[in-house]
Amino acid sequence: MERTLRDWRAITVFVGPALLLFVVILVVPIVWSLGYTLTEGSVIAGFHFVGLSNYVRLAQDPAFWSALWFSVKYAVLVSAGQVFFGLMLALLYSFYLKRSSVLVRTLVFLPVVLPTVAVAQLFVKLFAIAPQYGFLNSFLHAVHLDDLVQPWLGQGGSAFWVIVVMDVWKAMGLYAVLLYTGLMDIPEDTLEAARLDGAHGWKLTQFIILPLLTPVIVTSLIFSLNGTLKVFDSVLALTGGGPGTSTTPLTLYMYKTSFSYSQYGYGSTIAVALTLLCMIVSLIIIRRSREN
Amino acid sequence: MTRIAPAPLAERSGRPHPLAERLQSVPLFVIVALVLVVTVYPLVWMLLSSFKTADEFSGGVIWALPRTFSFDNFVRAWTVGKMNLYFVNSLLSVIPSLALVILMGVGAAFGLEIMRWRLKTSVSLLFLLGIMIPIQMVLLPLFTMYFRAHLLDTRWALILTYTAFGLPTTIFFLTGYFRNFAREIIEAAVVDGATIYQVFWKVVLPMVMNSVVTVALVQFFFMWNDLLVSLTFINNPDLRTIQAGLLNFAGQYGQREWGPTFASVTLAVAPTVIVYLLLNQKIMKGLTAGAVKG
Numbered sequence: 001m002e003r004t005l006r007d008w009r010a011i012t013v014f015v016g017p018a019l020l021l022f023v024v025i026l027v028v029p030i031v032w033s034l035g036y037t038l039t040e041g042s043v044i045a046g047f048h049f050v051g052l053s054n055y056v057r058l059a060q061d062p063a064f065w066s067a068l069w070f071s072v073k074y075a076v077l078v079s080a081g082q083v084f085f086g087l088m089l090a091l092l093y094s095f096y097l098k099r100s101s102v103l104v105r106t107l108v109f110l111p112v113v114l115p116t117v118a119v120a121q122l123f124v125k126l127f128a129i130a131p132q133y134g135f136l137n138s139f140l141h142a143v144h145l146d147d148l149v150q151p152w153l154g155q156g157g158s159a160f161w162v163i164v165v166m167d168v169w170k171a172m173g174l175y176a177v178l179l180y181t182g183l184m185d186i187p188e189d190t191l192e193a194a195r196l197d198g199a200h201g202w203k204l205t206q207f208i209i210l211p212l213l214t215p216v217i218v219t220s221l222i223f224s225l226n227g228t229l230k231v232f233d234s235v236l237a238l239t240g241g242g243p244g245t246s247t248t249p250l251t252l253y254m255y256k257t258s259f260s261y262s263q264y265g266y267g268s269t270i271a272v273a274l275t276l277l278c279m280i281v282s283l284i285i286i287r288r289s290r291e292n
Numbered sequence: 293m294t295r296i297a298p299a300p301l302a303e304r305s306g307r308p309h310p311l312a313e314r315l316q317s318v319p320l321f322v323i324v325a326l327v328l329v330v331t332v333y334p335l336v337w338m339l340l341s342s343f344k345t346a347d348e349f350s351g352g353v354i355w356a357l358p359r360t361f362s363f364d365n366f367v368r369a370w371t372v373g374k375m376n377l378y379f380v381n382s383l384l385s386v387i388p389s390l391a392l393v394i395l396m397g398v399g400a401a402f403g404l405e406i407m408r409w410r411l412k413t414s415v416s417l418l419f420l421l422g423i424m425i426p427i428q429m430v431l432l433p434l435f436t437m438y439f440r441a442h443l444l445d446t447r448w449a450l451i452l453t454y455t456a457f458g459l460p461t462t463i464f465f466l467t468g469y470f471r472n473f474a475r476e477i478i479e480a481a482v483v484d485g486a487t488i489y490q491v492f493w494k495v496v497l498p499m500v501m502n503s504v505v506t507v508a509l510v511q512f513f514f515m516w517n518d519l520l521v522s523l524t525f526i527n528n529p530d531l532r533t534i535q536a537g538l539l540n541f542a543g544q545y546g547q548r549e550w551g552p553t554f555a556s557v558t559l560a561v562a563p564t565v566i567v568y569l570l571l572n573q574k575i576m577k578g579l580t581a582g583a584v585k586g
Binding site: 008022079106111113118272275280 | 324353399402542553560573
């Protein structure tokens with residue numbers, strides 16, 4: 001028995017291929033990328049060593065700071081939105097629709113699996129102004145609010161909100177199911193006892209359900225932040241980062257620096273900053289939730 | 293996130309939340325109807341708009357029903373928009389990647405969870421690292437590697453990348469499953485004289501088939517919906533996958549030609565919608581399980 005399960009040849013056969021591919025395609029490039037941050041150039045032009053100057057440039061680059069600010073602002077708002085609406089939906093499923101919520105759950109979850117590029121094209125048409133009014137502008141026109149008709153995606157401010165609305169719309173069904181599962185794990189006796197003590201509706205939610213659901217909410221937030229900090233497809237397909245650079249997150253700034261301007265060194269430096277940001281966020285939230 | 297401490301009694305008997313009170317007086321079916329409209333209507337609008345002619349867009353009301361159900365827009369998206377080509381390209385990179393990620397992932401999860409060796413914890417942690425790393429971190433070195441190996445503008449670049457990036461979540465999900473696996477069954481098979489490979493193929497694999505399908509579905513959505521990887525490594529228009537192709541098509545024609553654009557978007561979402569409608573419970577379970585563990 002022992003010998004069969006300790007057979008190193010078999011272990012190599014089972015784990016070897018996956019480990020090899022993973023190391024070559026992911027682990028080596030991570031180290032390689034760190035090396036790139038100390039150089040200047042590209043695969044075509046060749047590389048030369050420049051020390052820490054990319055990091056100095058990063059610290060002084062206003063475009064980097066505005067991309068960072070966009071990423072953080074977007075991630076916080078979208079994660080909060082996804083989890084908040086997910087929670088509202090989960091409460092709706094479990095306390096109003098009860099067991100018959102399967103159909104609603106399934107339909108609200110549908111946008112989760114749709115390709116982001118396709119959803120973005122749909123939202124472009126919802127918010128369009130030219131060559132003709134899209135859905136929202138047509139509606140505003142129909143109810144005689146023509147003052148409000150505007151190029152929603154052509155202005156940095158409103159374009160930001162279109163991206164936020166789209167990504168909340170797309171993912172809230174996932175968090176609804178996640179939190180609904182958490183709600184289902186709360187023992188019925190606990191709720192019954194609270195009801196006997198006179199807790200109903202909002203009070204029951206506030207004092208019994210939310211505290212018990214906190215671990216699931218924290219998990220959802222971590223998962224959501226982890227995804228939203230890496231936002232790329234939504235922005236590229238909706239606004240391309242524009243108008244100007246007003247809706248450019250770190251991911252897109254890194255992409256343009258690397259592939260439009262062929263600056264591998266500086267592109268890698270931005271990528272390192274993004275990776276650190278993702279890790280810091282995860283670690284902070286995990287520690288906070290442990291303290292609680 | 294601060295945890296809400298139980299409030300003192302005086303506060304509990306305070307006035308109820310005004311918003312909550314107002315919400316409770318709204319009929320339930322109104323709320324449910326609103327939720328369904330917000331979620332489903334944009335997709336219905338997209339589908340209906342796919343049948344509209346150019347005149348209907350410029351002259352009619354944007355939410356009017358199409359006058360005829362002609363498939364002209366779909367035909368144009370499929371041929372002029374090259375959606376037929378993009379579909380094939382996506383399939384040819386996604387299917388091999390799926391097969392590889394499942395084969396390697398199940399093997400690795402089995403080796404990491406069931407087999408006994410010294411470094412298995414470290415190797416598991418290494419795979420776990422892959423979940424946290426944003427793909428941007430490795431894009432440039434990969435580009436260099438594929439460039440030097442002459443793999444840029446080939447499907448291999450996509451297959452290798454999709455497979456490697458699919459491994460961490462696949463392995464993570466399956467090791468969780470193997471952890472609760474009845475070891476007595478494996479031990480009984482070994483005592484009966486089966487080799488470890490026979491145990492894997494004949495005992496373990498059939499038993500985990502259900503989880504494998506779930507993982508495969510989750511991975512399918514990640515790969516099929518990918519934009520970043522295919523945008524980076526594929527330059528040749530004839531090799532574009534569906535998302536990159538759609539982005540390009542909508543950018544070129546999307547402004548002027550609304551009908552074909554809606555049709556191409558409908559075509560792009562169709563496979564995912566069909567798969568989802570057939571297997572929704574499994575997919576929901578798979579995607580949320582990933583979230584709980586991630």
